[in-house]
Amino acid sequence: MNYSCGYWKRASNLDEAQEHKMKLIGDKLNLKPGMKVLDIGCGWGSLCRYLAQNYQVQVVGCTISSEQAELAKKACAGLPVRIELNDYRDLAEKFDRIVSVGMFEHVGTSNYRTFFKVAAKCLTEDGILLLHTIGIN
Numbered sequence: 478m479n480y481s482c483g484y485w486k487r488a489s490n491l492d493e494a495q496e497h498k499m500k501l502i503g504d505k506l507n508l509k510p511g512m513k514v515l516d517i518g519c520g521w522g523s524l525c526r527y528l529a530q531n532y533q534v535q536v537v538g539c540t541i542s543s544e545q546a547e548l549a550k551k552a553c554a555g556l557p558v559r560i561e562l563n564d565y566r567d568l569a570e571k572f573d574r575i576v577s578v579g580m581f582e583h584v585g586t587s588n589y590r591t592f593f594k595v596a597a598k599c600l601t602e603d604g605i606l607l608l609h610t611i612g613i614n
Contacts, residue, residue, distance in 0.1 A: 518580025
């Protein structure tokens with residue numbers, strides 16, 4: 478189960494809509510086998526698991542929730558996925574792709590600059606960041 482909305486274009490139920498959204502994310506990231514992907518705010522690990530299974534990439538998911546980290550580790554067992562219980566601001570590794578779905582809303586406007594600085598620091602030179610968020614006026 479994902480926290481965020483699904484992609485309903487060709488879905489007839491919630492499970493399909495969520496799977497279609499994860500596929501859309503993977504396709505937009507232009508993932509290639511062997512790439513290293515960071516999921517900032519990985520939740521229960523469903524996107525980490527999906528990307529590793531369907532795109533043959535290595536995934537690092539980070540979360541500040543110990544409960545989410547524990548369940549994500551179980552959900553991704555046996556896959557090239559590493560779930561870390563830490564704050565994204567402490568990351569120093571390089572990644573080919575970074576994705577964050579539904580977490581940016583919790584960063585707060587005063588921390589936007591920090592978020593993008595960390596993402597830029599952690600992306601390879603030709604890396605891609607996909608940020609999915611909800612905006613308010």
